[in-house]
Amino acid sequence: MSNELAFLPFTKPTIDEDMIAAVADVMRSGWLTSGPKVQELEAKLSELFGGRPVRTFNSGTCTMEIALRIAGIGPGDEVITTPNSWVATANVIIEVGATPVFADIDPKTHNIDLNKLEAAITPRTKAVIPVHMCGLPCDMDHLYAIAERYKLRVIEDAAQAIGSTWKGKRIGSFGDFASFSFQVNKNIMTGEGGCLVLNNAEEARLAEKYRLQGVSRQGLDGIDVDVLGGKYNMTDMAAAIGLGQLKRLEEFNGKRKALAQHYFDTFGADFEALSGAELPVADFENSNWHMFHVVLPENVNRGDFMQKMLDVKIGLGYHYRAIHLFTLYRERGFKEGMFPIAERVGKQIVTLPLFPSMTNADVERVVSAVKSCLL
Ligand SMILES: *Cc1c(COP(=O)(O)O)cnc(C)c1O
Numbered sequence: 001m002s003n004e005l006a007f008l009p010f011t012k013p014t015i016d017e018d019m020i021a022a023v024a025d026v027m028r029s030g031w032l033t034s035g036p037k038v039q040e041l042e043a044k045l046s047e048l049f050g051g052r053p054v055r056t057f058n059s060g061t062c063t064m065e066i067a068l069r070i071a072g073i074g075p076g077d078e079v080i081t082t083p084n085s086w087v088a089t090a091n092v093i094i095e096v097g098a099t100p101v102f103a104d105i106d107p108k109t110h111n112i113d114l115n116k117l118e119a120a121i122t123p124r125t126k127a128v129i130p131v132h133m134c135g136l137p138c139d140m141d142h143l144y145a146i147a148e149r150y151k152l153r154v155i156e157d158a159a160q161a162i163g164s165t166w167k168g169k170r171i172g173s174f175g176d177f178a179s180f181s182f183q184v185n186k187n188i189m190t191g192e193g194g195c196l197v198l199n200n201a202e203e204a205r206l207a208e209k210y211r212l213q214g215v216s217r218q219g220l221d222g223i224d225v226d227v228l229g230g231k232y233n234m235t236d237m238a239a240a241i242g243l244g245q246l247k248r249l250e251e252f253n254g255k256r257k258a259l260a261q262h263y264f265d266t267f268g269a270d271f272e273a274l275s276g277a278e279l280p281v282a283d284f285e286n287s288n289w290h291m292f293h294v295v296l297p298e299n300v301n302r303g304d305f306m307q308k309m310l311d312v313k314i315g316l317g318y319h320y321r322a323i324h325l326f327t328l329y330r331e332r333g334f335k336e337g338m339f340p341i342a343e344r345v346g347k348q349i350v351t352l353p354l355f356p357s358m359t360n361a362d363v364e365r366v367v368s369a370v371k372s373c374l375l
Contacts, residue, residue, distance in 0.1 A: 064155055104340065
């Protein structure tokens with residue numbers, strides 16, 4: 001019977017005809033690279049983030065690298081981050097020549113444990129990159145109290161947190177740098193892309209230079225290059241998709257939230273006790289519900305579990321394997337046992353399907369398949 005059901009992926013972007021038409025219009029205009037659509041998207045994003053300067057880029061990875069460069073972080077500096085993230089979060093620290101330092105995560109929120117972060121600070125620590133995992137924000141009061149006390153720059157990896165809030169304030173509308181990704185799996189997307197929320201006009205000017213070969217221009221033919229920049233600009237086609245997506249941000253996040261609520265209702269209050277699995281923190285105040293995670297009990301092999309779900313046409317993700325256990329990081333001295341919570345979560349976590357065009361019936365189908373594997 002399950003063979004008659006359509007494959008249910010763990011995520012899927014919502015693309016409407018208006019977005020498709022907007023991309024076609026850009027192509028017909030002949031202006032494909034960064035132009036009026038990029039400017040319009042940056043203006044709309046700045047409005048969203050309370051008027052702070054915003055610049056767009058071609059990924060949510062280079063956004064963080066550029067924030068580190070703007071903050072003047074490089075060789076000899078330490079940057080503290082979480083081992084539980086997409087590897088980009090730590091790679092950018094190495095990319096600018098600084099030293100990545102990890103602090104283990106909180107077993108419930110899966111965000112960096114801020115007490116452990118504080119304990120990892122040394123005189124060489126210059127910045128921290130916390131991640132708002134699945135859109136569930138870190139404790140922003142605690143985070144910024146630490147940053148203030150030790151004079152640290154903060155680059156929030158808010159790749160997953162567009163539309164998330166902290167005590168009623170939008171993530172990105174306050175604090176230091178906030179970096180968002182518009183990669184296709186995120187709550188709003190541009191195919192590939194990202195944006196960085198900055199503190200002032202001077203930082204925004206630097207961001208523009210790092211985004212495009214370090215170039216600054218004056219008049220019709222004046223040009224200079226005084227910093228080493230790269231090629232990180234967003235296309236107008238991508239920005240046109242982003243403008244269409246941004247219009248639907250509240251709707252998309254509202255749908256995700258309702259589906260997440262339906263997951264909890266369908267799993268039922270006794271699911272964790274009966275199965276030994278862990279559900280996410282049921283935060284319906286702050287989170288944008290970027291993903292819905294289940295941490296499997298120790299005795300369940302994740303690969304086998306994913307295969308059983310695949311047999312009934314349900315695709316799962318796993319976000320994330322602990323970064324410090326990748327070869328590149330082991331070669332830098334990191335070892336098994338250093339961050340046991342991130343290691344356990346990294347081995348046992350699965351991401352269940354959650355995206356705006358899913359139905360309650362899809363959620364029920366997933367829950368019943370999970371229960372038939374675990375109960
Ligand atoms: C998606 C993601 C990134 C990377 O964003 P890209 O746009 O793919 O470069 C970084 N950190 C986290 C937590 C992410 O989810």
